[in-house]
Amino acid sequence: MTSTATPLRITVWNENVHETSQPEIAAIYPHGIHGAIAEGLGTVLGTRAEIRTATLADAEHGLPEEVLAATDVLLWWGHRSGVTFTRGNGKILYFSPGDQKYPIYYRQQIRQVLANAVQWAAPAKARSLPSPVHTTRMAQPGRHIGSEFTSVPNPAIRRMVAGHDLLE
Known part of the structure; x- marks a missing residue:
């Protein structure tokens, strides 16, 4: 994790479609x-983090080059799964404990797992950013692109959920 003098820069990205188009979801996640x-x-990280949010409806889907350059850890929520893998010097966690129909992201255990994940994914050293390259890669049905996935359970996820009963 970055030093205590330098807060971890976190961007939380979300499509924000269900919350704006379905009243029952907006009631759960206003x-x-x-x-x-x-x-x-x-709540968990306090002054150790600077947190911003971005959504699909924002200009450039909320992730223009300057936002990405000023982000140490990028989070995006998804549906029910968990996997960690590395890509070059990057660490990637895909952790999805639930669905927009459930208030799962208000649970203290889930918040702690996400805070642990952010600290795990924090850059170990200062990064130098390459020049932006814009490419399009097409997936073939049923195939992943450009990732070597690690089977679950794996040690990083076990460390993140250690001591937290997520099935209560």
């Missing part, structure tokens, strides 16, 4: 799932 995740990270 500030979006991204808002609930950002709030939880802020």
Whole structure:
């Protein structure tokens, strides 16, 4: 993790479609799932993190080059799964404990797992960013592109959920 003098720069990204188009989901997540995740990270990490949110409806889908350049850890929520892998010097966690129909991102255990994940994924050293390269890669049905996935359970996920009963 970065030093205590330098807060970890976190961007929480969300499509924000269900929360804005379905009243029953908006009632659960009035500030979006991204808002609930950002709030939880802020509660757990405090001044050790600078947290911003971005959504699909924002300009450049909320992730222009300057935002990405000022982000140490990028979070995006998904549906029920968990996997970690590395890509070059990057660490990637895909952790999805639930669905927008459930208030899972308000649970303290889930917030702690996400805070642990952010700290695990934090850059170990200062990064130098390459010049932007824009490419398009097409997937063939049923195939992943450009990733070597590690089977679950794996040691990183076990460390992140250690001591947290997520099945209560």
